[in-house]
Amino acid sequence: MSSPAAPQRSRATSSTQILERGDSTSGHSTATSHVRTTRGPTALTVASTAVALILLGPLVFLLVESSGAGAHQIARLIWRPLTATLLWNTVRLTVVVTVLCAIIGTLTAWCVERTDLPLRRMWAVLIVIPFAIPDFVIAFGWASLFTWVHGFEGAVLVMTLAVYPLVYLPVAASFRNADPGLEEAARSLGLGRLSTFFRVTLAQVRGAIFGGCVLVSLVVLAEFGAFEILGFRTFTTEIFTEFQLSFNIATACALSLVLILLSGLILGGDWIIRPKGRTARTGPLAQQSLRRHELGAARWPVLLTLLALVALSLGVPIGASIYWMARGTKFALGGVSILNAGLHTAFFGACAGAIATVAAIPVALLAIRHDSLKARLMERSTYLVLAMPGLVIALALSYFAERYAGGFGYQTSALLILAYSILFFPLALVGVRASIIHIPVGFEEAARSLGQSRRRAFLRVTMRIAGPGLAASFCLVFLATITELTATLLLVPINVQTLSTQFWAYQQNLSYGQAAPFALVIVLIAAVPSYVISRYFDRLPARATAGQ
């Protein structure tokens, strides 16, 4: 997968929470009753503004660099046949993969949550796990075993198998929270099974489908590793080539602008046309007597289909890794040990996790506790990072280091950690927000009436209660860095390898036997725990009240 994919899918981990307007609004509505402080929380505002400025830094550098090259030059670089080819490749792939993911994700979610499918719990886990495997590992698995998997068709196959859980997760959550009584009401009003499904059931989860599709498109736009392996050219692979191999910075910037524009269009479109909170249930939540649809004879074809899906998305990449590991490598390349790479990865990840989590606290607090237009704008602006693929962030930062810092910092640990912190900030913000939003301001007021200063009340009460959630946010960012590839390739210090860059080096040299253990380790130590942590956030009360 590409680095960006890793980030963004992990952002997606709490996909529903991240982009679902339903969630954030319901959050606000529960929070507004606590909002009362009228005097400006100066320290919070200053800290949040600083965070927002740093997050938007890469975008600013990019614009500065582009304007330095001159609008004419940039326009010339954009208006050429290559751009049209890349645009056509990128857009058709994004559209096809998104549609396929929407269909597969929604149908599997419906089967698992709403029918009497045998072994439901097992399927619920198996369907989601590919979500946690880096896309570059899935692409590696397919391409290394089957030579016909390449180009557009190969990219469609691999990306669909890699990211359909981004639709499955929010839609399944939405099915769980939706009121099944509506279906019964529709049937009693004379609608048939099919029209009930389309007019009622789908309507209940369309917000979630939409949110999932937005995440899928963003991930496809940002993907690098998988396309590189599959030999499919998109904006991201082209930017990487221009920057890293041809040192053609102006072209890389010009193409980045187009890429950001595409992501921005998706986010903006989401903002404008997403169906808003009209699917909230009106009745009480306590209905566990959900009657599931009986599959009857259709159960066997459904089971076979699910089995095939899991075999393709999970079986092939893991099987391929084991196969290549067993075969070994005849001509071993030099490289670092898994332990060495793992330690570097862990160090970068831990730093980024801590920085992103701490930076998210003021932004989340300001947005939740001091619900003003300014606070919400600031919070929203941090989501703009979602439109910035990891590659573009890395490119902007390395450009900045070379151009303004006199090369200072370029390919140092600090710059890589900064890039991770920016890239995964939205992920940390979702986690921190979810941890803080249900802590009433009343707790701090009670503490202050008991003689505690504002700062001590915050530390002794709010931070203590949010502790587990903050730790989970840290882990989410930490694990996301393990599967990051693109930004790492650009920014990793010389003579240092992380798990993903070492995998990449071996894979590029077709040393599959040496690459395979790295792939397996990444899957084991990153993918599985990040799945577990994403479930932690699913269980926070925010989920239960989310209207979707």
Place this chain on the structure above:
Amino acid sequence: MTPSPANLEVTDVGKSFGDNPVLVGVNLSVAAGSFTAILGPSGSGKTTLLRIIAGFDRADKGTVRIGGDVLDGPNEFVAPERRRVGYVSQNGSLFPHLTVEENVTFGLARSLRRGDDVTALIEAIDLGALARRFPHQLSGGQQQRVALARALAVNPRFILLDEPFASLDASARSDVRSDVRQILKRVGTTAVLVTHDQDEALSMADQVAVIRDAHIVQSATPHDIYQQPIDTGVAQFVGDANLIGGHLKAGVAVTVLGTLPVMKSPTVADGRVTVLVRPEQLALSRTDDVAGVRVEILETAFHGHDSLYRVAFSANSEEHLLTVRLQSGEQFTAGDLAHLRVNGPVKVWPAP
């Protein structure tokens, strides 16, 4: 513990959120060691007043003094943690990550957290056995008692109760109310309770301040608030009220219910008046020998300790409806005819 209760003076306090005035020219005076209830419907501004006294919000104008110290004024603002004002919120706001004991000792210096005072306090709220439980393992009533103990542990000069019984179910509510009343009496702290429940305000407080549309409209003893409400709105808010028209002349009101004696004070000028007759001032009887109006029973509602009747009669070719509360004794059913009599003097206001 040796609390030194303080008095409270709120002078001309005003507060707006945006363009929306929440408090206008509020004056309130609470004697040291007394119990005052601020009674008002939701949205009347009562919680805002409490939060200004606690220091969570700042007044736009006016002054708040406790024990003579200015806490909130044009040039002064004392932070909540330095006011020594206890605060118990609607849901108790117990810290979920701390046990009962740790909650109660939260505001104490580390060295005092193991003292006899603390043990005594936890015993006083009757929760000694629960000291090591977490808040989510307690009932709503127990949580509120812990919240009260936590507020009292730091020895406040003054304690504020923000609808602390509203979230309890009816059966627990009266028990917790009397527990809280007793604990506060024993400790002797000045207390201000905010509530929208007139029954709660009248039964618990020494003084009731009725707040309506950002203004305090009346501040008096519970008895006076009920018997001598300042206007018809307060009359209806603090209890069931029959309001009828009448004519005041020479200290009596001439009404469709007959000629009724009027309360001595305050004096009202002769002329058209509105008359308040509380349902328990009315009596029904089957016998024809008493003077009174003949009414028909429309509806009955039996409450055990008393019964409510809706009765109707016509006078001056107009239909009149009244509510009657009878303690016990004779029972009537819908459709019965009875005689209606008024007991005691009535409250009157000049008619609008």
